[in-house]
Amino acid sequence: xxxxxxxxxxxxxxxxxxxxxxxxxxxxxxxxxxxxxxxxxxxxxxxxxxxxxxxxxxxxxxxxxxxxxxxxxxxxxxxxxxxxxxxxxxxxxxxxxxxxxxxxxxxxxxxxxxxxxxxxxxxxxxxxxxxxxxxxxxxxxxxxxxxxxxxxxxxxxxxxxxxxxxxxxxxxxxxxxxxxxxxxxxxxxxxxxxxxxxxxxxxxxxxxxxxxxxxxxxxxxxxxxxxxxxxxxxxxxxxxxxxxxxxxxxxxxxxxxxxxxxxxxxxxxxxxxxxxxxxxxxxxxxxxxxxxxxxxxxxxxxxx
Amino acid sequence: xxxxxxxxxxxxxxxxxxxxxxxxxxxxxxxxxxxxxxxxxxxxxxxxxxxxxxxxxxxxxxxxxxxxxxxxxxxxxxxxxxxxxxxxxxxxxxxxxxxxxxxxxxxxxxxxxxxxxxxxxxxxxxxxxxxxxxxxxxxxxxxxxxxxxxxxxxxxxxxxxxxxxxxxxxxxxxxxxxxxxxxxxxxxxxxxxxxxxxxxxxxxxxxxxxxxxxxxxxxxxxxxxxxxxxxxxxxxxxxxxxxxxxxxxxxxxxxxxxxxxxxxxxxxxxxxxxxxxxxxxxxxxxxxxxxxxxxxxxxxxxxxxxxxxxxxxxxxxxxxxxxxxxxxxxxxxxxxxxxxxxxxxxxxxxxxxxxxxxxxxxxxx
Numbered sequence: 001x002x003x004x005x006x007x008x009x010x011x012x013x014x015x016x017x018x019x020x021x022x023x024x025x026x027x028x029x030x031x032x033x034x035x036x037x038x039x040x041x042x043x044x045x046x047x048x049x050x051x052x053x054x055x056x057x058x059x060x061x062x063x064x065x066x067x068x069x070x071x072x073x074x075x076x077x078x079x080x081x082x083x084x085x086x087x088x089x090x091x092x093x094x095x096x097x098x099x100x101x102x103x104x105x106x107x108x109x110x111x112x113x114x115x116x117x118x119x120x121x122x123x124x125x126x127x128x129x130x131x132x133x134x135x136x137x138x139x140x141x142x143x144x145x146x147x148x149x150x151x152x153x154x155x156x157x158x159x160x161x162x163x164x165x166x167x168x169x170x171x172x173x174x175x176x177x178x179x180x181x182x183x184x185x186x187x188x189x190x191x192x193x194x195x196x197x198x199x200x201x202x203x204x205x206x207x208x209x210x211x212x213x214x215x216x217x218x219x220x221x222x223x224x225x226x227x228x229x230x231x232x233x234x235x236x237x238x239x240x241x242x243x244x245x246x247x248x249x250x251x252x253x254x255x256x257x258x259x260x261x262x263x264x265x266x267x268x269x270x271x272x273x274x275x276x277x278x279x280x281x282x283x284x285x286x287x288x289x290x291x292x293x294x295x296x297x298x299x300x301x302x303x304x
Numbered sequence: 305x306x307x308x309x310x311x312x313x314x315x316x317x318x319x320x321x322x323x324x325x326x327x328x329x330x331x332x333x334x335x336x337x338x339x340x341x342x343x344x345x346x347x348x349x350x351x352x353x354x355x356x357x358x359x360x361x362x363x364x365x366x367x368x369x370x371x372x373x374x375x376x377x378x379x380x381x382x383x384x385x386x387x388x389x390x391x392x393x394x395x396x397x398x399x400x401x402x403x404x405x406x407x408x409x410x411x412x413x414x415x416x417x418x419x420x421x422x423x424x425x426x427x428x429x430x431x432x433x434x435x436x437x438x439x440x441x442x443x444x445x446x447x448x449x450x451x452x453x454x455x456x457x458x459x460x461x462x463x464x465x466x467x468x469x470x471x472x473x474x475x476x477x478x479x480x481x482x483x484x485x486x487x488x489x490x491x492x493x494x495x496x497x498x499x500x501x502x503x504x505x506x507x508x509x510x511x512x513x514x515x516x517x518x519x520x521x522x523x524x525x526x527x528x529x530x531x532x533x534x535x536x537x538x539x540x541x542x543x544x545x546x547x548x549x550x551x552x553x554x555x556x557x558x559x560x561x562x563x564x565x566x567x568x569x570x571x572x573x574x575x576x577x578x579x580x581x582x583x584x585x586x587x588x589x590x591x592x593x594x595x596x597x598x599x600x601x602x603x604x605x606x607x608x609x610x611x612x613x614x615x616x617x618x619x620x621x622x623x624x625x626x627x628x629x630x631x632x633x634x635x636x637x638x639x640x641x642x643x644x645x646x647x648x649x650x651x652x653x654x655x656x657x658x659x660x661x662x663x664x665x666x667x668x669x
Contacts, residue, residue: 194454195406
């Protein structure tokens with residue numbers, strides 16, 4: 001995994017830079033950089049994180065728990081989990097398919113596809129939401145057809161799921177494309193020459209090779225699916241207890257000056273972020289271990 | 305199993321990788337596809353394996369047209385240059401892969417798979433590595449495992465793509481002797497691709513020399529080395545000294561000098577290329593003689609039984625470099641100094657008409 005290896009190599013490189021006279025910087029430069037980085041980190045990342053939990057618990061545990069078990073909050077949590085549970089597996093399948101197509105095949109329009117995969121990252125989520133309203137909404141292109149068949153998409157759960165799928169699509173594909181391109185086709189060709197079918201090759205050769213990258217993409221995809229605000233906000237309609245996801249619920253509570261409750265729900269999202277980071281770090285660690293040459297791991301470690 | 309390719313043509317964009325290639329690979333023999341990079345040898349191998357399809361032409365496996373059969377059904381063993389071992393599987397699982405992928409109806413039991421895998425690992429002398437992962441093996445070991453893996457499915461043909469290309473010189477030498485012995489034991493029809501002429505000459509029963517998508521020459525190693533049929537063959541196989549000249553009465557005129565030759569089919573006045581191996585040139589120190597070409601000694605290298613003398617051409621051959629191989633005794637007898645003016649007289653000279661479109665490539669050492 002690209003991120004993992006750079007981070008680990010970074011540590012080794014730092015040691016090397018400091019041990020060589022030519023690349024060693026004077027003490028004041030070193031400490032200035034460290035101080036600026038740490039100050040920035042504290043002010044903009046650590047402080048808000050602490051503030052979330054502090055605000056959430058300011059009125060005590062009872063208020064905190066009450067905010068979380070409120071029916072509207074529970075319904076928001078449930079909807080968020082549902083949307084993620086649908087969006088993540090779908091994006092897992094689509095992401096693998098797209099990465100597979102791009103890494104293993106040459107076809108016209110390949111570059112367009114690679115560029116389009118990034119669209120959800122480059123466009124404002126609000127635009128994404130508006131597009132879905134335009135296409136599926138009551139006044140939209142297919143609006144009448146859906147109305148006739150009594151199918152509700154916008155201002156209902158399907159719209160939220162669609163918007164979530166849209167904004168989280170790139171995570172899995174983006175993670176896998178460079179990985180699969182770097183791995184080349186040798187192992188797959190070897191498997192096919194040995195008589196493996198396409199499915200066997202994918203299952204026994206391709207998948208094990210990309211498993212850490214895939215997991216990494218899924219974790220990030222999940223984090224974004226649960227945390228998405230903009231696109232979902234447009235298509236949701238903010239119907240309490242029905243079409244509110246956790247981020248939307250936080251906003252509503254906040255706008256109603258229920259700060260403790262808002263931060264209580266927000267703290268759940270923050271907790272999710274922390275868990276995501278832990279899992280992400282663990283994956284990076286594991287995949288770096290798998291990639292290490294033998295003399296650095298030894299038989300015991302690599303035999304996993 | 306015999307392999308035959310007929311009129312194979314393959315083009316990548318504007319680049320013609322193979323131009324109407326027809327070849328026979330006899331049953332049970334080890335054939336080397338030899339040539340410089342980009343000559344189409346790997347493409348030909350991949351077409352035979354079915355990993356690539358030819359634009360036109362046929363591949364016949366045991367007389368049967370295999371053009372429409374897929375890679376899976378061709379029953380070929382393929383060894384990749386960079387091994388292509390499955391990184392996440394142990395050596396044992398790598399070798400067992402082909403057997404485990406067989407349809408359930410013909411798949412052997414786990415016990416017989418295990419027995420077969422261990423027999424193959426014994427054959428490549430690496431049974432003790434069965435539980436290791438590819439990343440824990442050396443390059444030479446990986447390549448032997450790759451070979452064992454290819455042999456597990458009992459291929460009718462064994463195809464090796466630059467099998468030793470990624471290994472260091474010493475391991476390479478060991479492995480090619482080992483491959484030869486293995487082939488003598490198994491007698492499976494094998495083709496291997498290499499750009500290393502020494503490797504091809506040492507290991508193969510038959511050498512196919514290729515250049516620019518064409519077959520230049522096919523023959524036993526001895527024959528291909530001794531009697532190259534084209535200027536390219538001459539310069540590609542072994543070190544060689546090249547003279548550009550014109551045919552004249554009684555010799556090949558090179559600048560102000562003339563070299564005698566024994567060809568009688570040369571057109572008078574035509575431009576020719578003349579070749580002599582380093583051991584086929586004699587250094588003449590006697591200033592009164594006028595045969596051969598003038599040259600000056602630039603370096604004398606004497607390490608082993610044979611010594612090498614490097615010379616710069618003078619007169620008509622100025623700007624060219626020559627190399628002479630001779631015994632140490634002879635070197636002492638000649639008592640050469642660096643910078644000394646001498647003459648080079650070939651004891652054997654091979655003359656080719658100068659090719660029109662493709663100048664011969666000179667390969668130094």
